[in-house]
Amino acid sequence: MKRVYAKEEVCIGCRLCEIACVVEHSESKNVIRAYKTETPRPVAGNVVEERGPLTFSVNCRHCDEPLCVAVCIAGAMVKDEESGVVRHNEEKCVGCWSCVMICPYGVIKMKPAAKKVSKCDLCNGRTMPACVQACPNRAIVYEER
Numbered sequence: 238m239k240r241v242y243a244k245e246e247v248c249i250g251c252r253l254c255e256i257a258c259v260v261e262h263s264e265s266k267n268v269i270r271a272y273k274t275e276t277p278r279p280v281a282g283n284v285v286e287e288r289g290p291l292t293f294s295v296n297c298r299h300c301d302e303p304l305c306v307a308v309c310i311a312g313a314m315v316k317d318e319e320s321g322v323v324r325h326n327e328e329k330c331v332g333c334w335s336c337v338m339i340c341p342y343g344v345i346k347m348k349p350a351a352k353k354v355s356k357c358d359l360c361n362g363r364t365m366p367a368c369v370q371a372c373p374n375r376a377i378v379y380e381e382r
Contacts, residue, residue: 238321239381241283241359241366243293248285248376250292255281257371261360280346282357283368294368294377295346297357299323303358305336305345326363327353 256268262279263271272278283296299316303323306314313329314336316322325345332352332367337345345356359379360366369379 239379241296242378244376245291247374248292250285252285253371254294254368256284257367258282261367277350280348280355294345304339308335315377322359325356339371
């Protein structure tokens, strides 16, 4: 299965990947509206980690044996066996945040206003995730390894 991978040696920490994710998951699909008028603002499915001069984007790894699916008491976290993508069904989510606490990568985010969670869905419906497409240095790749 294809996954998103970071190449930290060329990441400059511009955070365009985070912006692209927010816009892709917004109602308007417009960067100004997504950031200035949409309430609540969509949560980016990735996060840029910074450790001194080292920066890189971290996304859901869509694990082979996802712990978030195993601990989800409501069945809101599901692994699609055909595609391998770990998806979150917000309608089923009860906001216990067990998945947030167990994710070893720290990429499942809390949406406190909605008492739900948000995570990378690999931009369902797109051939390439928005974060990958937006990266000016090709520091994020979408490939099978």
